[in-house]
Amino acid sequence: MLDGIRTGAKDNLGYSVENARNPEQAREMLKAATEKKCLFCPPLNFEKNKPLNKKGEFDPEGKDWPLLWVWVNPFPQEHHALHLMILPKRHIINEEFYLLTNEEWLQILDAWKWAQEFFKIPGGVFTGRFGLRSHNAGTIGHLHFQLQIPDLSGPVQVTVCKDRSPEKEARRATRDAANKGSGSYTGYIIRNEYAHILDEQLRWRVFRGTWLEGFAHAPGALPHIEKFFQGAIGPASMRKAAVVNGTTELRGEEEFFNPEP
Numbered sequence: 175m176l177d178g179i180r181t182g183a184k185d186n187l188g189y190s191v192e193n194a195r196n197p198e199q200a201r202e203m204l205k206a207a208t209e210k211k212c213l214f215c216p217p218l219n220f221e222k223n224k225p226l227n228k229k230g231e232f233d234p235e236g237k238d239w240p241l242l243w244v245w246v247n248p249f250p251q252e253h254h255a256l257h258l259m260i261l262p263k264r265h266i267i268n269e270e271f272y273l274l275t276n277e278e279w280l281q282i283l284d285a286w287k288w289a290q291e292f293f294k295i296p297g298g299v300f301t302g303r304f305g306l307r308s309h310n311a312g313t314i315g316h317l318h319f320q321l322q323i324p325d326l327s328g329p330v331q332v333t334v335c336k337d338r339s340p341e342k343e344a345r346r347a348t349r350d351a352a353n354k355g356s357g358s359y360t361g362y363i364i365r366n367e368y369a370h371i372l373d374e375q376l377r378w379r380v381f382r383g384t385w386l387e388g389f390a391h392a393p394g395a396l397p398h399i400e401k402f403f404q405g406a407i408g409p410a411s412m413r414k415a416a417v418v419n420g421t422t423e424l425r426g427e428e429e430f431f432n433p434e435p
Contacts, residue, residue, distance in 0.1 A: 189314060199249045203313065214243070214316040215265050222248040223259075228288055236263070239281045244289075247320070253328035256293055260285045261318035268317050271304040282319060289321055298323035301332050310334055 189207045202222070206213050213219070220234060226244050227233040236243050243261050250257035260282055266273050274282075286300060302319040303310035311333045324330040 199313070212265055212316050213314060214261055214318065216263075218243075228292070230292055239285055241275075241278045242281050242285055244285050251322070251330065253325055253330050254322060255325035256289075256295065256298075256321070256323040258289055258293075258321040259318055260289075260321065261316065266317045267315045268304050268310070268312060269306065271302070271317050274317075286321065293323070295321075295323050299332060303334075 189203045202213065213223070218225070218234075220232075223243070223245050224232045225234060225236040226246070227236070227238045241263055243259070243263055245259050247257040247259050262274065262278050289295065299322050300319065301322070302317070303312040304317070322330065322332070
């Protein structure tokens with residue numbers, strides 16, 4: 175059935191480690207990129223990606239969908255009751271989604287229908303990223319679809335384009351340093367112990383009327399940090415950056431008047 179069908183180039187893996195959601199996922203992607211291996215192509219890592227059959231059981235051959243893999247995402251986002259992956263077994267890159275055959279599309283729809291009935295899904299989103307990573311914020315080049323069901327405990331969103339504001343870019347650079355294990359990303363130090371700008375989950379928090387004492391963070395975040403503080407407290411209050419114990423540090427004593435985002 176697959177004879178004569180062109181697939182995406184096997185060496186075009188298209189990993190975007192900067193979009194990884196946590197250090198574990200980033201390390202797995204970096205390792206696979208170094209080994210020139212697609213994480214969604216055989217041999218699969220069955221400790222992470224566990225293909226299912228229509229009974230919801232582990233099936234390493236994925237026999238119930240001969241052209242697809244179906245498994246629960248090993249790196250689910252927060253506030254999800256279910257995060258299911260549906261993808262073609264053959265290596266098709268995001269840019270060539272149009273190479274999916276009618277048979278593959280029918281099995282994708284069948285897997286979606288099966289999941290709806292098997293997991294008794296009340297609602298959610300079915301998404302598929304295609305094309306350039308710059309336009310879909312994806313992480314892996316192998317075409318795949320995601321069925322995401324919220325558990326109603328918090329916000330769930332599907333990002334297609336990253337927020338490029340200075341504070342978000344600084345957070346992204348800091349998170350990227352954390353994901354790659356490159357060291358200095360301790361975040362901000364604020365005098366008011368109840369106010370934090372970068373919390374333990376590397377998420378930004380800005381509170382009205384707090385005092386900035388200083389911070390240390392990933393060096394790659396510095397240009398964005400400078401823009402952020404110039405907008406928040408004005409360029410006159412900025413001091414030159416200094417490298418302290420291998421980290422980049424800025425110090426100031428100006429009051430913040432940014433509202434909580």
